[in-house]
Amino acid sequence: MSATDLVAVVLLLLLAAYTCGGGADFGAGIWDLLAGGRYRGEGPRSLVDYAMAPVWEANNVWLVFVLVVTWTGFPVVFEAVMSTTWAAVVLAALGLVLRGAAFAVRKPSTGVVRRWRLGLVFGVASLLTPYFLGSVLGGVASGRVPPGNRQGDPVTSWLNPTSALFGMVGVVAAAFIGATFLVSDARRFGTPDLEIYFRRRSVASAGLLVLLMGVGLPVVHHDAKRLYDGLTAGWGLTFAVIAGVGLVATALLVNRNHLRGTRVLPTAAVAALVLAWGFAQRPFALPTSLTIDQAAGDPTTMRWLVGVIAVAVVLIGPALALLYRLDTTERLTADHDEDLVEAPAGTP
């Protein structure tokens, strides 16, 4: 395996990690949006806050890694995608900013109405980012992004059947991962009614995602024949099947109330979806005008990039494991919440 192949696989895995990590976050935002009015939705809403807080930045840093590895390893791809699908990326970025801002200020906010309003921002943002990032990938996958500075159509490159499909898959996958994680979180925080609440939503979104995959095939067949061929043979097919099996298995486990494995399994299923796309469009970085090898940056840089990635795995792996462990064993708590409860009454 050459350095270029390795970097390409790592890039795909980073994208998968962002789809899962960022997806869990945006998924929570979608459920926040659908939780209902300011008082009715307060239960699910506060669970979303509790569950997301300590791991939020870490989840979102995956995207920064995706960007950095793309422009370092495949600079021409970065130039092409960011210029041709400019409008979609701007809308995705808008979602990111709104989500981050709502997160940063909602946690310490009190007052149901204020939190509901910020939740609204969070929710809308959570639809924008997964949809438009998905649609960008759809544009790439269906061969609508040629190399160069805005050489493709600035509108139809992200507004087309494959992009719409990818965008919807992005949104539903986020909702699925978000709901599934929230089932475990609800158990962790001892709120059985919310456990049931999110269990239903997890199963429903898994079903919807499988349905989308089914409906998607003819769409892709019609719109991007090459991608269709990649998805129905070899590694593309293998990962698509893994994704489908993972989704069904997660739904069954959640439905039967077996929560062991319902963090790993949905993550694997959604990651397999991303890998299915990546392997289906091999050997192209930009179908069908630029192969991965043609897109690769300077060979010295590629070797160094592999080194940096290796260091990253060694350093970040343990730190991330520590974070998730501390988080899931409830040793991380938001400071201000308890302060509020514990503050002596009647202080001036």
Next chain:
Amino acid sequence: MSLAPVLMEAPSQLLPAREQMAFTLMFHVILVPFGVALPFITLVMNFIGLRRGDRVAIQLARRWSAVMAIQFAVGAVTGTVISLEFGLLWPGLMGRYGDVVGLAFAIEGLAFFLEAILIAIYIYGWRRMTPRAHFLVGLPLPVIALVGAFSILSVNAWMNTPQGFTLDAQGNPTDVQVGKVLITPILVPQYLHMIAAAYMVAGFLVASVYAVGWLRGRRDRYHRLGFVVPFTVAAIVTPLQFMVGDALARTVFDDQPTKFAAMEIVWKTGTHQPEELYGRLRPDGSVAGGVSIPGLDSFLAGFSRDTKVDGLSATPARDRPTLRDANIAHFAFDTMVGIATLLLGLALWYAVAWVRRRDLPRARWFYRCAAVAGVLSVVALEAGWVTAEVGRQPWIVYEQMRVSAAVTDISAGPIWASFAVIVVVYALVAWAMVGILLRLKVRWRHEDADLVRPREEPPVPEAVSR
């Protein structure tokens, strides 16, 4: 005025792209000191608290870490926006040079990731981790922040003094030498300059909050400690910053003579160049307004009034900053140096009081100055970056790639629109952020009221080790 010839040759989307980049960078850089320097200051406070079993110090460290949390989250977002803007605004730069400079960003991504994880544990671990484990988790933060800042400054320094690659027949860079790209001639002074700036901003800004409290009569240990620790850090760094800044200016003189000419509005090459304090360069090369100190510019550049300083006119018009750019860079440079001089005076005042009486200055005026020092240091930080970036025009990579060659081919209209949306959204973000900080301030003042009367406070170690 002088903008006309540039606009003629430059694509129309260049102006909104530059404005948007400037706006988002100027917003982001305000948050940077809270990630680079505040962890250190907070850990010092945390250490004092652990060492002396001091509840007040621990409480202050906790409060600062909560502020850090908010700033870090917003900084993570504005930083991600900048990463996206490299592609949204400057795809030409990244398409051609992405594989040359990208590696530094990869190191930054790594450092940022580690920092995000450790900050999250530090911020959320106050209550349920043991104090020692909690402190140890925070301990790598200042070092990681230095690594992250190194990467970003490495890229910027490379844009100022590019090297470590050769161009092939099509003008594409090949033979990347990673070491030479990462460490360019201007890197060391530029890096130290930014680190010192971050420590000054974080120190003066945090101290200014407690200076205001002091002026309003809250003269308790809580406010005293909250003032002393960050102010001392900033006061120690300020004189060092003068030396670093001086070294950086001389490196610019050596490696980017055109930028140096713009910063000092020197028009004609020659010896015995005067130092212009403010003032404005006119199209005929004369200087309007300001104060002129004969020979000082030559002296500062080479320790002798006989030092020859290149003028702007030595560079062809299309390869140098426009008159307007030069005047902006000069104004920003003088503002930065002016503010730094004031801050140096304040640091000296503090040092003299400490040496003579082992106590803080008593004068109200000292606290008034300290209260504005925070905002002034932010202005100086912004002014410094304006000097560096505007002074490099019209190049995005000095003498290698023009800004106009790097800009996206998306037309001006959509970019003006995205710029407008960003201004509105960032204004809302700033408003929400400041709002929440003010509310937290009020809430904390009530909650920490019992800590304020030190004599009633029994020495309780269990408050720390809950």
